[in-house]
Amino acid sequence: MFSNHEERVSSQQTIKQANSKLVFKLIDQYDGISRAQIANITKLSPTTISSLTDELLKKELVNEIGTKIVKSSGRRPILLDVNENGAYFICADLQQHGYYLGIYNLKCKLVSGKLYNLDNYDELGKSLVVTSKQLLKKEKIAKEKLLGIAIGAPGLIDELQERVLSSTIIPLTESNLFYEQLVKAFPLCQIELVNESSLAAYAEIAFVNEIRHLNNLLYIDIHTGIGAGIIIDGNIYRGPHNLAGEFGHISIDIKGPRCKCGAKGCLETLSSIPAITNKLPKYTLKEIQRRYDELYMDVTVVVNKNAKYLAYGINNAVNLLNPEAVIIGGQITIFGQKYLSEVIKEYKDIALRQNKELPILLSQVTENAVTLGGARYLLDRILIR
Numbered sequence: 001m002f003s004n005h006e007e008r009v010s011s012q013q014t015i016k017q018a019n020s021k022l023v024f025k026l027i028d029q030y031d032g033i034s035r036a037q038i039a040n041i042t043k044l045s046p047t048t049i050s051s052l053t054d055e056l057l058k059k060e061l062v063n064e065i066g067t068k069i070v071k072s073s074g075r076r077p078i079l080l081d082v083n084e085n086g087a088y089f090i091c092a093d094l095q096q097h098g099y100y101l102g103i104y105n106l107k108c109k110l111v112s113g114k115l116y117n118l119d120n121y122d123e124l125g126k127s128l129v130v131t132s133k134q135l136l137k138k139e140k141i142a143k144e145k146l147l148g149i150a151i152g153a154p155g156l157i158d159e160l161q162e163r164v165l166s167s168t169i170i171p172l173t174e175s176n177l178f179y180e181q182l183v184k185a186f187p188l189c190q191i192e193l194v195n196e197s198s199l200a201a202y203a204e205i206a207f208v209n210e211i212r213h214l215n216n217l218l219y220i221d222i223h224t225g226i227g228a229g230i231i232i233d234g235n236i237y238r239g240p241h242n243l244a245g246e247f248g249h250i251s252i253d254i255k256g257p258r259c260k261c262g263a264k265g266c267l268e269t270l271s272s273i274p275a276i277t278n279k280l281p282k283y284t285l286k287e288i289q290r291r292y293d294e295l296y297m298d299v300t301v302v303v304n305k306n307a308k309y310l311a312y313g314i315n316n317a318v319n320l321l322n323p324e325a326v327i328i329g330g331q332i333t334i335f336g337q338k339y340l341s342e343v344i345k346e347y348k349d350i351a352l353r354q355n356k357e358l359p360i361l362l363s364q365v366t367e368n369a370v371t372l373g374g375a376r377y378l379l380d381r382i383l384i385r
C-alpha cells in the first residue's frame with residue numbers, strides 16, 4: 001500500500017513528466033520556439049516552463065539557437081530547438097538474408113547505416129549487439145547517448161512485443177532470444193520490437209508532406225509477402241493480440257490456391273511479388289518490370305491481374321477501416337504509376353460512391369522506411385507521448 005504522501009509524490013512526478021513531454025513536443029514541432037510562446041500555448045506558468053526547459057537543456061535534448069526579433073516589443077527572446085546530436089536511436093530492419101541497421105539522431109536524420117548479411121538467424125542477437133556497438137564506435141557516439149533501439153520484423157510479434165512468433169520471410173522462431181540479448185547489452189535503452197509494415201506506415205505519416213496532416217492511414221507493404229500498417233488516430237493499431245494488419249491473409253478468392261497460412265485464396269497468393277514471378281518464370285523481376293513498361297501483352301496480363309486482386313483487397317479494408325489515405329509500398333512499387341493507375345481504376349469500379357475519391361498513393365519515403373519509422377516511433381514513445 002502507498003501512503004498518501006507517496007501517492008502525492010508519484011502523481012506529481014507523473015504530471016511533471018507529462019508536462020516535460022508536452023514542452024519537448026512543442027520544441028520538436030516548431031522551428032525555434034521561445035519559453036514565452038511555450039507558456040502561452042501550454043497555459044503553464046513561466047516558472048514551470050523555465051524549470052522544465054532547464055532540465056531538457058541539462059539532458060542536452062534541446063539547445064538554445066539564438067534569437068528572433070519581435071517587432072512589437074523590440075525584445076529578442078532566446079529560441080529553443082531539438083538538439084539533434086543530443087541523443088540517438090538505433091533501428092534495424094530484419095530481412096530475408098540479414099538486416100539493415102541505421103543510427104538516427106534526435107531529428108530522425110540518418111547518421112550512418114549499413115546492410116549486414118546473416119547466414120544463421122540463431123546468431124541474430126549476438127550480431128545485432130556487435131554491429132550496434134561497431135556503429136556507435138565508428139560515429140564516436142557514447143553508449144549513454146543511445147536512448148532506444150527499434151527492431152522492425154516481418155511476421156507475428158507476441159503480445160509483450162518481445163518475440164517474433166512466426167514469419168514467412170525470416171527463419172525466426174519463438175525460441176530466438178535476440179531481444180533478451182539486446183536488453184542485456186543495452187540495459188539503459190528502451191527496446192521496441194514492432195512489425196515492419198507498421199513502422200513503414202509510421203514513416204509515411206510522419207515525413208511525407210502530402211499526408212502529414214492525416215491521422216488515419218492504411219499502408220500496404222508488398223514484397224514476397226503482404227503486410228499492412230494501420231495508423232488510427234495517429235497511433236499504430238496492433239490489435240489486442242498484436243495480430244492486426246495481416247492483410248496478406250484476407251481471403252479474396254474462395255476458389256483460390258491454398259496459402260502457407262492454411263487458408264485459401266489469400267491476397268498474398270494472388271497479389272504478392274511471387275504471384276507475378278511464378279507465372280512468368282522465363283523472366284527476372286527486372287525484365288518483367290521493363291516488359292510491363294513497354295506494354296508486352298504476356299506481362300501486362302499477369303501484372304494487371306495482380307493489381308485487380310489488390311484493388312479488391314483495398315476495397316475490403318477501406319470499407320472496414322475508413323482510412324484517410326491508402327499507401328502502397330514495398331517491392332511492388334517498381335511497377336510505378338502505371339500499376340497504381342490500374343489499381344485505382346479497378347478500385348473505383350467497385351468502391352462505395354463516398355470512397356471513390358480516396359487518395360491511393362505509392363510510398364514516397366525514399367530511404368529505408370522501416371528504420372526511419374522506427375526512429376520516429378522511438379522519439380515519440382520516449383520523449384513525446
Ligand SMILES: [Zn+2]
Nearest residue numbers: 249259261266
Ligand atoms: Zn494466407
